[in-house]
Amino acid sequence: MIPSSWPLLVSAVLFAVGVVGVLVRRNAIVIFMSVELMLNAANLALVAFSRRAGSPDERGSVFVVFIFVIAAAEVAVGLAIVLAAYRNRPTVDGSVQSIEVNIFDFDQDIYGQTLKVSFIRFMREDIKFEGLENLRRQMIEDQKATLQVLGEIKSL
Numbered sequence: 001m002i003p004s005s006w007p008l009l010v011s012a013v014l015f016a017v018g019v020v021g022v023l024v025r026r027n028a029i030v031i032f033m034s035v036e037l038m039l040n041a042a043n044l045a046l047v048a049f050s051r052r053a054g055s056p057d058e059r060g061s062v063f064v065v066f067i068f069v070i071a072a073a074e075v076a077v078g079l080a081i082v083l084a085a086y087r088n089r090p091t092v093d094g095s096v097q098s099i100e101v102n103i104f105d106f107d108q109d110i111y112g113q114t115l116k117v118s119f120i121r122f123m124r125e126d127i128k129f130e131g132l133e134n135l136r137r138q139m140i141e142d143q144k145a146t147l148q149v150l151g152e153i154k155s156l
Contacts, residue, residue, distance in 0.1 A: 004117045007048035014041035028085070032078040121149055 014037055021034025042095060043064045050061055129135040 003087060004048055004052040007044055007051075008035050011041045011045040011048065014038075014044065028078075032075070032082070035074065035078075039067055039074075043067050120153065123149075 016040060018034045018036075018038035021037065022031055025031055025034065046063050046067070047061060123142065127138060129138065
């Protein structure tokens with residue numbers, strides 16, 4: 001027979017690993033995996049306490065089923081969030097900083113108006129800059145290219 005303290009010790013270690021994963025990692029998928037690890041550690045602790053108490057109705061096991069349902073819902077919502085974020089920006093790394101520019105050109109007040117926004121042109125791929133000066137040069141080039149595109153559109 002396994003002593004009842006062993007599953008509780010394993011549960012505590014799993015929970016601690018999950019907490020460290022949530023606090024240290026930036027990748028959204030790893031964070032969700034860490035939360036799942038924490039929920040499963042709680043499940044293990046509930047079953048261990050249920051076995052230790054020796055209750056005839058096994059309440060700990062019933063709580064485990066509820067936690068599994070909550071974990072499944074959390075996975076579904078988390079996956080939907082990650083997929084929605086991936087659709088807009090093809091990375092799920094929370095530490096990556098990126099700039100996305102949308103340029104709108106309005107001649108009048110837009111409040112209360114219905115606007116139609118459409119994709120005109122993809123300007124360039126994402127670039128990793130080695131320094132601030134390279135970023136500044138690229139911003140100037142992007143500004144010139146954008147003004148040229150806006151000039152082409154106005155002439156249409």
